[in-house]
Amino acid sequence: MPRVLLIEDDRAVREGVALALRRLGHELAAAETGEDGLERLRSFRPDVVVLDLMLPGMPGLDVCRGMRAQDQTLPIIMATARGDDEDIVVGLEAGADDYVVKPVQARVLEARIRAVLRRAAQAPGEGGIPRIDTYGDLSIDRAGLAVAWQGAPVALAPSELRLLLTLSASPGQVFSRQQLLEAVWEHSYHGDARLVDACVKRLRTKMGEPPREPRYIQTVRGFGYRFAAR
């Protein structure tokens, strides 16, 4: 049973979402404030966090950063109002894996939760056979779902890991943002391409890529991204 931590200040929304997710088979903990949510992170040990960005007291974005500081790999889904574009961008840069726009139907939220958990659990291509690919300083364990930079492990959030695995599975091939949205986030073709851009940015930072001339994840202007194997 996936364990979901829901951080939402409005009682009705919290109860409604909790009720629906529980009925869909999730184990659920609900927190009213960001502080409370960070507290529950240790005691509840969730598989995924659903975080409302509009919180009284500690802002949702700070909660997101606080969680990322504690756990680099924890999947975080932001719940936001449409039009809060600034918050979405900042939230994605703070490390959120995905976002939903309120009001959201339970099955849509559930689909996102499942998708983000799949990212954490499953690698594309053939699973089970241990295989480590090395590209210079970078080594990717496709079976063990681990990435190392100059021998030291790099902690990646599920979206970042899945993005890297998808790109590096076909070195040199250009993926459009829409393709990556579908392959990594399981969004529709017309989803928010900023998810991809923000995730590439986070990934490059974690891999210590020079921002001007990234070595591995390269931008192909007007088309998308590709993984350079050299």
Add this chain to the structure above:
Amino acid sequence: MRGALKMRAGVPQLRGLRMRLIVAFALVAALAAASTGALTFREARTSVLQQSQDTVIKLLRTQVDRLAPDIGIPPGEAEVRRLAAGIAEAEPAGTWRVLVVYGGLSATSVPDDPFEEVTPELRRAVDTSPATVFQRVTSGDHTSLVVGMSVVYDLSATDSARIPSGIKVFLTVPQTREGAYVDALVAAVQRATVPALALAVLLALLAARGVLRPVRALRSATRSIAEGRLDTRLAVQGSDELADLSHTFNETAAALEESVAELRGMEARARRFAADVSHELRTPLAAMSAVTDVLDEDASHLDPDTATAVRLISGETVKLARLVDDLMEISRFDAGAAVLHLDEIDLAESLRRTLAARAWTDLVDVALPPPDALRGRVDPRRLDVVVANLVGNALRHGGRPVRVRLYERHEGYEGHEGYESHKEHRGDRGDEGGERLAVIEVLDSGPGIPASVLPHVFERFYKSDAARTRTEGSGLGLAITAENVRVHGGTVRAANRPEGGAVFTVELPLRSDESTGGSGS
């Protein structure tokens, strides 16, 4: 308003206030100079001539009076000649010519002088009148004064005792000096007129500047107001009519600014109210939306009436959520907060995906270019909304089959006629062949759109028939479509096809370079 101003500015300067003032001042100056000159000239000329005439007559009479007593009656030819020469000597410069006549005898001071100046009328006048007679005679380009008098013997102090001697004296004096004097006068008047005219023009320019400066200030202030700078005010100087006008202008501008600010405030409040209402509705809707699936699932276990009620609540909650979402979207367009997230994509693929995501692929005939033949920088989410709204609208209100076409065209080629929701005025770009446009057409085979409805199809909540039943749409779909096209710098229009059915045409500028990207508002 702007057009009128431009027309005014286009009037030739010849008919401007400045030119008119200059012409008026110059005319007045010229008239004044001419009339003053003419009067002065006449008076001066008369007095100059009169004076010289008097002098001549006086001198002549004195000389005659001095010489006449020595002449015997009747005089001999020699005496007559002596008298003529003697009189002529009175003028030391020797310009006098004298003719003395006595009966058949005549002598001139200059020998063989024909003395043509003496006219028969003058001779007759001298014969009949005892007074001195004179006449001004012009022959050729020089004027002469001809004086005629009879020599009388003054026997007593009374006039009646004067006896004519029968000797008549005629004198011709050329008036060259007087002529030169008059000429000099004319020249002086002419010379004075030129500076007077120049002075008049200068004064006119000064006056024009004094009048034109406030007029010009008014003009530029009016233009500034027309361009939307309602805080424009004039500096009021003096207390003349123009200052009055400037003052009135300032008052009008202030009143205008106030009422516009009030209107804007009301509009902003109304928009903010709509945005706030949508925002406030969202939280309860979020709670309700979260549990609609629970209601749907359990409805089958309830008794039929409750189940119907529960399904109704669930279904309407979903619709309400969509309506609030659309309202929020419209509010953002109104607030200028709609942001474009541009990405270069294959437009045909985008359209195909839009239809597939809504399971419309089998309901719609598509005519799309091959993969990657038509790529453009668009906001994929907004393009999806545009296509989905137009196709959804065609499927609901138009007749099937519904067709979707996508092709590229270059600006300058005339497209279909129809009502346009927005007309973007884009500057000419230097690209060869004009701007590249992606054209998306959604055609249905229904009855078409009534002509009375056509201009309003992109209006919010517009219902062609007041009694029309509520449909699936929020009533904002086409308005949102139009706004989404507009933020891309494109156009959308609705029209009826001659062969029947309606056609919605979207034209989007195809931007492929990074420089034209950015956010719309």
